[in-house]
Amino acid sequence: MTYLTSFGNFGRDAYAWVAKDKGFFREAGLDVDIKPGSGTGDNISKIEAGAAMFTPVDLTGLLLARGNGGAKSIVVVAGIQQRTMAALISLEGNGIATPKDLEGKTIADSPGSVVRNLFPTYAKLAGVDATKVTWVNGAPANLIGLLASGSVAAIGQFVVGEPTVESVAKGKQAVVLPYSDVMSDLYGNVLVTSATIAKERPDLAKRFIGALMKGLAHSIDNPDEAGRILQKNVPASAAVPAAAECTLMRAFVRPEGSGAVVGTIDTKRVARSIELLQDAGAMPAGVTPEQLISAELTPRP
Known part of the structure; x- marks a missing residue:
């Protein structure tokens, strides 16, 4: 099978x-x-x-x-x-510390990702204007590389992706925004x-x-x-x-x-x-x- x-x-x-x-x-x-x-x-x-x-x-x-x-x-x-482990992950220095900071930023994820599809609900509950956030497509295997290279300000990930992100973006700490902060059930x-x-x-x-x-x-x-x-x-x-x-x-x-x-x-x-x-x-x-x-x-x- x-x-x-x-x-x-x-x-x-x-x-x-x-x-x-x-x-x-x-x-x-x-x-x-x-x-x-x-x-x-x-x-x-x-x-x-x-x-x-x-x-x-x-x-x-x-x-x-x-x-x-x-x-x-x-x-x-x-x-x-x-x-849920759904989250957005950024890096220190990208100007993202709270959900509101996502406004004006570009996020990468695959079109079918739940992080991306659930974002309008997350944004509404977290007080973010979703129309001010730009999404671009990225293949699962390439997302962390896009973030580490500075091509995007954040990526759709699971919260457990933090150590993998930091291993690729050497010398930079990850900034994690878990969806569970506003959707605990x-x-x-x-x-x-x-x-x-x-x-x-x-x-x-x-x-x-x-x-x-x-x-x-x-x-x-x-x-x-x-x-x-x-x-x-x-x-x-x-x-x-x-x-x-x-x-x-x-x-x-x-x-x-x-x-x-x-x-x-x-x-x-x-x-x-x-x-x-x-x-x-x-x-x-x-x-x-x-x-x-x-x-x-x-x-x-």
């Missing part, structure tokens, strides 16, 4: 490589081909087209897509991050598949989910090993920044009060997220958690 990472091959996605390298997929009777994803929008399209069977996408991005009439065949089967990435697989091949889905969640737990509990495994399988990835990303992600995978089981999803929180997006005018009424989440497949607390 084919699995897409959420966004390139950074430390935040090392858990899939850990699940493969440690034999978790093999123990579940699965042969998994891991390919780099390109963000929520593109990943959703590939699942719908049958080009991949499972992928992580940002739940908020999925909600926005469903609210706009898309992603109708996508089913959520596990939670990866219990709160939002989940981060969730694992999705097609409605067809969820309905017709639930045993396959359960085996894959179990193996991937085992890799996720192992990667945040053993970040240094996860970084080495990622670099071994993807030589262009650096082990040290990848390990740092896994360390930072631990608090998002197992936040305080969430319990020890990774992958769970609270439908009441999802309902509050939907309400927040509706109140911000980002999506129409009518979408419910039950339309998106497979209660039969998601890990139990």
Whole structure:
């Protein structure tokens, strides 16, 4: 089967490589081909087209897509991050210290990125005039380079991207503006598949989910090993920044009060997220958690 990472091959996605390298997929009777994803929008399209069977996408991005009439065949089967890691990252010296400082600046991100698509909602809640911010396109693998070279003032990233940004922009500290500062109920990435697989091949889905969640737990509990495994399988990835990303992600995978089981999803929180997006005018009424989440497949607390 084919699995897409959420966004390139950074430390935040090392858990899939850990699940493969440690034999978790093999123990579940699965042969998994891991390919780099390109963000929520593109990943959703590939699942719908049958080009991949499972992928992580940002739940908020999925909600926005469903609210706009898309992603109708996508089913959520596990939670990866219990709160959103979406963020904008800049560098010291770029004149960005608060959200308001984004006005008049240029930000790079891929067109289908949830950071970019959620920005109007973030801007509204953070008191930013979104019409005064310029967005340019950038491929996932090139974003940090664009920031480090000074081509743009900020990039769309996950908060765990901070160590990787600083490793490329040598000598400069990263400035991180997390979306969770103004949207605390939002989940981060969730694992999705097609409605067809969820309905017709639930045993396959359960085996894959179990193996991937085992890799996720192992990667945040053993970040240094996860970084080495990622670099071994993807030589262009650096082990040290990848390990740092896994360390930072631990608090998002197992936040305080969430319990020890990774992958769970609270439908009441999802309902509050939907309400927040509706109140911000980002999506129409009518979408419910039950339309998106497979209660039969998601890990139990």
